[in-house]
Amino acid sequence: MSQKNISNFIIKESISLTDKYQLMILECTEEAKAFQDIKPGQFVQIRVDNSHHTFLRRPISINDVDIENRTLTLLIRKAGDGTKAICSLSQGDTLNLIWPLGNGFSVDITPASRIILMGGGVGVAPLLYLGKILRMYGLKPEFLLGAQSSDDLLLLEKFKEIGTVHISTDDGSLGEKGLVTRHSVLSTHIDKIYCCGPLPMMKGVAALCKSNNIDCEVSLENVMACGVGACLCCVEPTVKGNRCVCTEGPVFNINELLW
Numbered sequence: 657m658s659q660k661n662i663s664n665f666i667i668k669e670s671i672s673l674t675d676k677y678q679l680m681i682l683e684c685t686e687e688a689k690a691f692q693d694i695k696p697g698q699f700v701q702i703r704v705d706n707s708h709h710t711f712l713r714r715p716i717s718i719n720d721v722d723i724e725n726r727t728l729t730l731l732i733r734k735a736g737d738g739t740k741a742i743c744s745l746s747q748g749d750t751l752n753l754i755w756p757l758g759n760g761f762s763v764d765i766t767p768a769s770r771i772i773l774m775g776g777g778v779g780v781a782p783l784l785y786l787g788k789i790l791r792m793y794g795l796k797p798e799f800l801l802g803a804q805s806s807d808d809l810l811l812l813e814k815f816k817e818i819g820t821v822h823i824s825t826d827d828g829s830l831g832e833k834g835l836v837t838r839h840s841v842l843s844t845h846i847d848k849i850y851c852c853g854p855l856p857m858m859k860g861v862a863a864l865c866k867s868n869n870i871d872c873e874v875s876l877e878n879v880m881a882c883g884v885g886a887c888l889c890c891v892e893p894t895v896k897g898n899r900c901v902c903t904e905g906p907v908f909n910i911n912e913l914l915w
């Protein structure tokens with residue numbers, strides 16, 4: 657298990673991708689060795705100092721890591737008060753983070769494997785760093801990204817730098833029209849799927865993988881409070897009993913879940 661840190665980060669850049677999504681690049685102000693230990697799929701818990709209604713920290717996936725410059729990138733959807741308050745901060749402001757949290761995706765796969773990284777909506781966030789790490793291991797990850805419309809497809813150019821990108825949109829404005837779980841690439845040979853997105857999408861992918869014998873990991877976004885295994889509000893029933901998503905997840909192999 658990697659060491660957990662509570663650190664202040666300075667906002668180096670805060671980029672409004674659309675009115676709903678913000679990309680934030682944060683630089684650690686303290687000497688922290690944890691950057692090289694970060695696993696793709698891990699997350700941070702952000703203290704929200706500038707909202708009177710948000711008492712608990714908010715969990716956000718690590719979208720990218722720059723070890724040399726000690727920066728973390730986060731992709732944030734403005735869902736409610738907490739995330740809106742975080743996104744309203746500007747360059748030079750400070751955020752307090754507990755990091756890195758959770759288990760992360762496993763990357764122990766053979767070089768010949770055909771791997772699909774599948775994301776829906778803001779669920780694409782942890783797949784960028786995962787793709788980079790898989791590339792570093794000599795693999796050729798492909799992305800399958802789904803969204804309601806082309807405006808909701810985030811960071812496309814960054815994904816294209818790492819691997820082939822397949823797209824589905826509900827309204828057909830880009831890529832194949834329809835649900836991402838029905839994209840034609842899913843009827844070709846695949847060894848492993850990593851998936852993060854809305855629950856119905858992940859359950860659909862899990863069913864498809866089970867019936868086609870495809871190895872599959874999903875990243876759950878159960879509502880969290882403490883983020884460190886103390887409050888038990890994030891538990892997920894699994895074949896091994898109830899498990900805390902914040903400490904024993906957020907990533908689970910689908911065979912562990914009671915889906």
Ligand SMILES: Cc1cc2nc3c(=O)[nH]c(=O)nc-3n(C[C@H](O)[C@H](O)[C@H](O)COP(=O)(O)OP(=O)(O)OC[C@H]3O[C@@H](n4cnc5c(N)ncnc54)[C@H](O)[C@@H]3O)c2cc1C
Binds near residue numbers: 732735781
């Ligand atoms: C491990 C993990 C990683 C996550 N990574 C990201 C990320 O990279 N980018 C991102 O934008 N969001 C991410 N989320 C979701 C994010 O944490 C929630 O959107 C956020 O906590 C909502 O807080 P709020 O104060 O803005 O909204 P609230 O006012 O608390 O809630 C607004 C709406 O969001 C819903 N909501 C609250 N908490 C969650 C949750 N945990 N998951 C889904 N919906 C929720 C509420 O039911 C409500 O409908 C992640 C969640 C988890 C558990």
Ligand code: FES
Binds near residue numbers: 879881886888902
């Ligand atoms: S959020 Fe408290 S135990 Fe997981």
